[in-house]
């Protein structure tokens with residue numbers, strides 16, 4: 001197949017602004033090229049991918065899109081230049097590709113789909129956040145059945161207007177060989193993610209204080225005002241927090257691997273939570289809220305603990321029980337459940353189904 005992946009327009013690949021979708025685009029391109037498919041990625045200017053020499057990277061100029069999670073449900077539609085330029089590019093080159101794959105969480109690509117001659121698959125990377133996008137997705141499900149992909153069932157079920165059987169649930173996968181198993185952690189906990197209100201860093205800070213443990217924080221500083229508030233909380237609570245910045249995967253996995261546990265404390269329905277499988281791959285148990293993607297990943301009592309959303313005391317109690325979790329079991333689960341190969345198979349099959357028009361409405 002010849003595939004054109006249209007990346008998220010919220011920032012360049014490698015910047016961290018796109019969150020987990022960056023790793024999704026990158027890993028998908030890698031696994032598909034190794035199977036002999038031709039893969040082009042169109043992404044905002046200054047994008048970087050750890051290229052295996054096979055991926056064609058097309059840099060698209062223009063301003064970045066504002067992340068949907070920072071906006072209200074009824075926000076008027078605003079289109080940044082990078083997004084419209086990406087779709088203009090796709091329109092011009094579409095005849096060179098068998099399939100276009102959209103990774104933008106935005107109204108425009110859904111709206112444009114019927115105007116394309118080359119079929120368009122949409123991988124939706126977040127749960128429902130906007131009325132305009134919900135409607136665009138529901139419309140696409142009716143007009144182009146079988147073309148919607150999601151990470152998890154919990155994520156798909158947030159789109160009330162689109163029946164769950166209209167979604168291909170594809171999960172996620174990582175290259176386990178890029179993550180080293182670590183059997184000798186320090187006493188520090190880890191929190192990994194974009195520093196933005198929906199990610200709930202403050203809960204992890206409070207839980208670490210209650211548990212009397214240091215916390216290492218890794219991730220893109222997306223919302224400076226929120227970070228100031230968290231820093232104030234850190235000072236007030238005399239928390240031992242070490243902000244390590246946004247690290248490339250190779251460095252991130254080294255530090256993450258040395259953690260006692262990863263805390264996943266989102267205040268929204270997390271579509272997946274790639275950081276949870278990255279942690280498991282290093283042998284790090286995951287303590288997460290029992291909702292959204294992380295609740296589908298963590299097996300409470302086996303690969304970590306699931307606690308009631310927002311319950312910081314329960315988080316602290318789970319931290320105290322962390323040595324009941326076998327780190328080898330965490331690594332084993334990542335290896336068997338989230339391999340790049342199995343994930344690549346699912347995407348490949350989905351793409352072939354779209355191309356052969358076999359999907360039923």
Ligand code: UDP
Pocket residue numbers: 016018019020021023192193194218219220245246247248249252272273274275276278
């Ligand atoms: N990440 C990274 N370096 C860091 C912190 C995070 O590369 O220092 C990446 C992490 O590997 C993951 C993404 O940021 O791919 C976060 O994705 P996740 O699905 O957990 O959440 P999202 O940001 O998509 O809501």
